[in-house]
Amino acid sequence: MKTFKILLLAVLFVGFNLQAQRLVKTINSGWQFQLENKDRIETANIPHTWNSKDAFKEGPYYRGKGTYQKQLFIPQNWNERSVFLKFEGANQHTKVYINDAFIGEHTGGYTAFIFEISQNLKFGETNQVRIEVDNSHNQDIPPLEADFNFYGGIYRDLELIVTGKDHFKLEGEAAGTMQVHTPAVSEELAEVNFSGEISRSNNKDLILEIEITDPDGKVVKTLAPELEPNQSEFSVDFEIENPLLWSPDQPHLYKIESNLKDHNSGEILDSYFTGFGCRWFKADPDEGFILNGKPIKLIGANRHQDFENMGNAVPNEIHRKDYQMIKDMGSNFIRTAHYPQDSDVYRICDEIGLLVWTEVPVINDVTDSEAYHENAVNMQKEQILQLYNHPSIVFWGIMNEIFIRLVFTGDMSEADKNAKIKTSVELAKKLEAATKKLDTSRLSVMALHENELYNTSKIADIPDVIGWNLYFGWYTPGLENLGKFLDEQHRRYPERPLLISEYGPGSDSRIQTNDPKPWDFSEAYQLKSHVSYLNQVMERDYMLGMAAWNFADFGSSGRQDSRPYINQKGLVNFNREPKDIYYYYKARLINEDFVYIAGKNFTTRSIDQNENVKLKVFSNSENVRLIVNDSIEKESPVRDNIAEFELDLEEGKHSIKAISGKVNHHRNIEVKFRNNLIENIDTEPIRINVGSHSDFIDEETGSIWISDQAYSENSFGYLDGEVYQQSKSKFQGTASNIKVTTKEPLFQTMREGLETYRFDVLEGNYRITLLMAEPNRKASTENIYNLGSDKKDTSDGIRSFDILINGNLMEKDLNLAGDYGILQAVELSYEINTEGSINIQFEPQQGKSILSGISLEKL
Ligand code: GCB
16 A cells, blocks of 8 residues: 555656656557568567568568557647657658548658647547658659668657647757857857747747756856747857867767746746757868867778668667777767768767768769759758757768769760769759758768769869768779879869778678788788778878778678678678777777787688798787797887787697787687698598688688698699689679578689699598589679679580599589579588598589589598
8 A cells, every 4th residue: 555655656746747847758669560562460669670681681672661550548638738759760751640640751761850749649548650661762862772771660769759838849850950059169268059949839928947067067057038928939149168178089068958937837848958069170171170279180980870680770779889889999080871870879979079970861873853852952951950969070971972873874875974963963062052051160071982073073172071982902903092092182172171981891700811812801901901091091181081981891782792781891790799900990099008919710820831820919009029828929019000920830729918018918829730731630621712812710610711722742732723703803703692601702712624622631531522603693783882793794604514533423514503503502522432642623524613612521
C-alpha cells in the first residue's frame, strides 16, 4: 500500500512536470513493419533499415516502399497541448498517416522533419500511426547515384514532442528556427544574438526568460525581453566579455536555456535549449585555415554513417564512438560525406572539438528538372537551419564530384554534355545563393574530382573554398604527382583556398607484404600512400588541410574490391577494428608520447633464411629503441613518424618491445624460414597465395597463404607462367567479386600460363588442393568506381587444361567457366603418394592455364 502511494505521488509529480515543460520522447520500439508486395510483417525497432543484408549480396538491393505501423496511446491531458512527430531522418521519401488521415510528407533522406499531429489525435485513446517510407530511385531527389548505399527506412530516432499550445516554433523548416549568431568575436568580446519564433494560440500574455551559462556551468546572463501581445518573433543581443573561445583543443561551449511562460499562471509552456560557441575563422588562399587568429592545418577524415551488419540504422553510441575514435587519432577535422548526418553527430563534434564540413548529397550527377533543383536547395536550407548553432561547423558543402558521371559516360553527345554542365553550374549558383542567404558566417565549399572541367566550366569559381578529391597512386598514377597538381592549381587560381577533401587507397587487413604496390589492397600500400600525402600537404602552407577517405570501410553495393560490396579505403574496418594506418595517424598527430609496432595482422613472417625481418614502428619521438627477446637492443631514428628495423632473427617465436619516450609497445612475432617449410610439412601444411607478392591471412581459420615464389632446389615454387593481370585493369589480379568463398583476394590474384609447380618433398602421402577461378568476365560493368576493370574484354576467353600430378592425369580438359561458371571459387583436392618430389603439371588444351592457390598437406 505504501509503495502504491509513493508510486501515485511519483506519477502525479511526473504528470505535473510533463505539463510544465517540453516533452521529447522517442517512439522507436515495437513497430509492425512490412515491405510492399511482401506478406511478411515483422516487429521492428527504429533505427531500422530494410537493406542491412541485401546491400551486401549479389544483385541490386531492394529499393521501394516499406510501411511502419503502430498503436500509440495519447493521454487525455495532451489535448491542451501541441503534439509533434519528429523524424531525425528517414530515407528518402516519407508519408505520415494518423488514424488514416494524411498528415504530411517529406523528401530527402538526410535531414530532420517534423509534423504537428495534434489536430488528428484522439486523446485518451489509442491512435493508429502509419508511416510509409520509399527509397526507390527518383530522378528528382538527390543523390541520384553514388559510391555508397541508399539504405531505406526510418534509420534515425523518431520522436514525439509535446509543448504548450504556445510554443517555440517547431513547424516548418524542421526542428524550428531558433538561432544563435555570433556576428563579432574577439578575445576581448563576443557579440551574440539569439533569435527565434513563437507560435501563438491566442492572445495569452507570454513571458520569455533566457539564461546563458558559461563553459563552467556558471550562469553569466539572464534576459527577459518584453513580448508584445501577438509578437511572434524575438531577437536579443548580448555580449560576453573575455569569452572562452571554442577550438578543437579547447571546445568551450556556452549554453542558452529559454523558457516560454504564461504571464498569469507562471506555467512553463515550452522550453528550448542549445549550445553555442565563440570563435572566428577564415580560409586564406596563402596561409591556409585561420581559427581564432591562428593558423591550424585541418587534418582528419571523411565519415559515412553505416556499420557492419546494420546498414545506416546505427545507434547513437556508434556515432559517438566513431567521432571519439577520430578525435583520439589526433584529428581536428571531419567531413560528413556525403550528406548531413545524425543530429547527435554535430553535438558530439561541438563537445569533443572537431571542425566540420557538412554537405548536401548532390553528388556525381544532376537532373535538369525544376523538382531536382528545388529538392537540392531545400536540403541545403534544412541542413543549415537545423544545424546552425553548432560552432564545430565551418563549411557548408554544396556538391561532390558533380561531373564524374558525365566524364565517364562515353557515348554522351556534346550537346547533352553541355546541357549537363549548364544545369550543374546553375544548380551550384542556386545552392551557393541559398547558403549565403541563410548564413554568411560560414564558408561554402565544393569537392571536385581530378578533372579540368571544373575549371573550364567555372563551377569551381562559385564556392568560397575548393576541396579536391585526389587519388594519385590509385585511380591516377604516381603518389608524387599530388604536390605538382596542387602547386599548379594554386598558381593558376591564387585566390582560391584549397584543401584535399578525399585521398587514400583501399586496403584489406588480410593482405600483408613488405613490397607494397598500388591496387594490391595491402595495408603496407595504404601506409605508403598516406605518408606521402601527409608529407606533401604538410609542407605546403597554402593548403588548408586534408581529410582521408574514409574513416571506416563502408557499404557500396556496386563495388568489387577485395571484400565484395565494400569500399575498403577506411582507416578502420567496417566494424571499426583499426587498421595499422589508424595508429600511424596517432603517431603523427597526437601530442602525448606514442609508440606502435606495425603489423597487427603480420605477426607471422615467412622469409628466406638469409633475409631479415623488416619491422616498422610508429612513434612521435626522435628515436625508437627495440628490445628483442628481452636482451638484444636496437635503436633507429624516426623519420616521418616511422622507425624502421631489419632484424636478423632465428626461426621461432620472438618477443619485441618498442620503447619511445615514456611509452612502450609489445608484439610477439613468429619467423618461419621458407626453406624449412618442406621439412616441417609433417606438422604444418604449406599454403601459397599463387600469383601474389602478398601473404593472405584467412580471418576465419587463421591460416596464412604465403606470397608466391619461383622454384629453387630443395624448395618449392612455380617454374613458368606469369602473374595474371586483367587487361586495362590496375587491380592486382581480377577486379571482380569471386563467388562462394570468403577468401576473395586469394582467388583474385593468380598465375596464368603456368605449366609446372613443383615441391621437393620426401616420399609419402600428401593432399594437394588447387584453388582457381575463371577471371574472364565478359559482361561489361557500368560501375565508375571499378575503374579500368575489364569493360570490353570480348575475347571468347575459352580456356581448358589438363592437370597431371607426377604424370597421373587428375583432370581432363578442365574448363572452369564451362564446368563451374566464371568468377566462381573452385577447390580441387587430390590425395597422392610420391616417392620424391611433386610435379603439378598444367597442360593447356585451349587458352592458358590459371591457378590462384595451392596447399600441400602431409597425410
Ligand atoms: C570519390 C567519391 C567517394 C568515393 C571515392 C572512392 O571521389 O567522392 O564517394 O567513395 O571517390 O573510393 O572512389
